[in-house]
Amino acid sequence: MTIAVLFITLFGCMLIGMPIAVALGLSSVTTILLFSNDSLASIALKLFEATSEHYTLLAIPFFILSSAFLSTGGVAKRLINFAVDSVGHIRGGLAMASVMACMLFAAVSGSSPATVAAIGTICIAGMVRSGYPQSFAAGVIANAGTLGILIPPSIVMLVYAAATEVSASRMFMAGFIPGLMMGFILMIAIYIVARIKGLPSQPFPGFKALAKSGVIALGGLMLIIIVLGSIYGGVASPTEAAAVAAVYGYFIAVMGYRDIGPMKGMPWKHEGEGVAAASVRNLFQMLVALPKSVFDPEVRKVILDASKVSMMLLFIIANAMLFAHVLTTERIPHTIASAIMEWGLPAWGFLIVMNILLLIAGNFMEPSAILLIMAPILFPIAMQLGIDPIHLGIIMVVNMEIGMLTPPVGLNLFVTAGITGQNMIWVIKACLPWLCLLLGFLMLITYVPQISLFLPEYIDQLKGY
Amino acid sequence: AVAAPVEIKFSHVVAENTPKGQMAIKFKELVDERLAGKVEVSVFPNSQLFGDNKVLEAMLLGDVQMAAPSLSKFQKYTKSLQIFDLPFLFKDMEAVEKFQQGPDGQKLLSSLKKKGLIGLGYLHNGMKQMSASNPLKVPSDASGKKFRIMTSDVLQAQFEAVDAVPLKKPFSEVFTLLQTQAIDGQENTWSNIYSKKFFEVQPYITETNHGVLDYLVVTSTEFWMSLDDDLRTEIQKALNDAIVYGNGIAAQKGDSDKQLIIDSKRSEVLTLTAEERQQWVEAMKPVWKKFEDEIGADLIKAAEAANN
Amino acid sequence: MIKRVVSQFEEGFLSLLLVSMTLLVFAEVIARFGFNAGIHWAQEVTLLLAAWFVLFGASYGVKVGAHIGVDVFVKMMPPGTHRFFTLVAIALCLVYCGLFLYGSWIYLSKMKMIGIELEDLPVPKWIPMSILVIGFVLLIFRFLQLGWKVVKGEADGFHFADEAEESMELAKELQETALGDEPSINKNTKEGK
């Protein structure tokens, strides 16, 4: 009965278009009022606790802020240049380079649709011009874009870590190999198609040009080194590393690349200017730019955008914690878990059921919301079946990637339709063959836990734990 | 009609297999056995209901009836309970027990009354040890090192007294910070060092026994006074029995966890000579003076007397 | 005019909260790693800033449509039905706010009565906690405003933020600048159509 009221109110509220956060909160409060004698005051206390006692959650706004600075257009272009210079000369190279650019961008950004938009805008048009079919180009990018949440840093992983209390830095490490693997699987598939269809390649620009574009792209790519480096180098905890990443994001975008903000268009070195003179001038200009940033409309817009997204996510999370609180006090996961355990499903059977559930949810909802609702229910069952929490997290993330590509709610589909100017049906068809690849990859990730667990366990071993 | 049973929600933040978790379960069993139909206890472990920071507020709102936060959590409710954080005040758990059960210790239980809470009894975890990434033998070994502490003014002063840097960090971040040596050390009981796996990331543990980590079982005055006298006495009795049981487990677990840590060989356990220990005592003793006004000089004397 | 001042204040304050949180945690790292020191009040203040950020921001989120929701189903309905459901949804949002406002008020009064201070700062605890009440009052105001717009026919739904739509902004920006400095692949961006 309690279960029914809780879920019917939740889904009812969501169907009529209420904000997910409010739907979660209202269904929780209703259930508490009807079935328990907790006071409204203690529910308010619980909500305040959810917003003010979870230090690790702060990694979410920090990473979003850092992504916001690094997702400005210039970073994407530099990454694409580097990717084209590295693999453009192989047959089907431009498509492979697009995948690689998506992977690189994923290492900077925690969001999938942003990856598609940033890389797709330039790469799809570029591929078409070089003689690729447009649907091929669109399909490749929409799929490769999903890597945004698998390759660290990833907002979705942080949300999973928050919902289940597993270590965020271990989740990040765990996403690394699957992310690279998925990228390479896509590239191999592209190579095979390119061979069959005789798709073109670009001339190799030479190692010097490659090195140069690599160095230019490094400013963005340093982010992942800074994040993982400061965690493993003993400088910061994962939450603190996220704050460091945000500060770095500001410096690299405003003072390094100068695509936005008060230093926009200022060259590092004028023609004919000496190195010493340029250094002094740059240093001085940077010191001036620091206070100027406070009033700079572009910088302010980046921060405001990040604020909006972070606040929205944290408000959902706070309400989802209330929801999870109701779930546990009413022993609902326990009830569902014992029901599922009664079916006598083995671990592999449970994983199939879970994948199907998540794929269905992925049709209608966005990843963070799905994880926050499903993780507290599925997690305890998985633990009883002896599934590793990190492995479970990666399976969920890959499911969320697929959800980005399935109608009617698929963020990557929307973005791809937007940048190609095609309709949704066309985009769905273009993505379909690649989506099958992703489904195969999901099976692989589900039943070969070592792919996800190898790196975090190896690092533990290195450190002798 | 029969009146509905009194409901007691007991909320704590640790697992069921810890001494505190076991004590709570024992309490429930005893109440079920002795007060069937009159009182019903439900235990919520693992911060399922509330974390330690919010549980006292929830208690004041009447949504939790019992909890057992560590004594350091009460510093904003009463200054006198800070006495348990003072370094090198008690020489061992026997002295702690003697003081707690004595007249002064019992009087402290009602020191929270003004804020609407009543202490029902002390529950042991054990004596605290120091762990670090370098061997700590004399106070100067700790100088300049970063130690994680619980939020407590006394503990902050304690580490500042040996020129160490006390840092407040949420428990959730401590393991990683110790692992990567972003923080050098921490202080805790044997059972916490074992259960939180700190011994896996801290190469040296010094058996300092420099302080005590105990819990206070509390309830709200409003709830406690609403009970009939007989019922209150019975509940208190059941709780006292459960506490004795829990303290037994705590003592046993302290010893066995210490042995498990030594056997793991991941961490070297150092002991102090009488001389070295004296250096620590002298370095940290000024902390007593600093908090004498807040805690009360007589109370500190009474606690010291428990050592004899 | 007033509208613009209010907007600017809301935006500025929200950004300020996020930036202070970030810088405070960053400062802690610098203090610890660079100067071997701690900032003993940083943790508590950071967390309170987070509470303010979320509870203050929620109402701003309603105003600018930053919250997310599932609107595929209501959007498939005829406009009249869509508006009807939106009004029901807004009414339920108000119920939510009302319940929380009531609970928050009792909680806050109790905290004020007991009168304890923050752990690390000599400030009564109820003062930073007052954002609970402030936040829900603002939220009620924004939902009423939205409801009025729907009644007048100026809006039909919550106008959920669309990550997809926002990403498109990035795409637009890239398309605008792509022609200049990208000789290898982007000369004919428009050919894709």
Ligand code: NA
């Ligand atoms: Na990413």
Ligand code: NA
């Ligand atoms: Na979908």
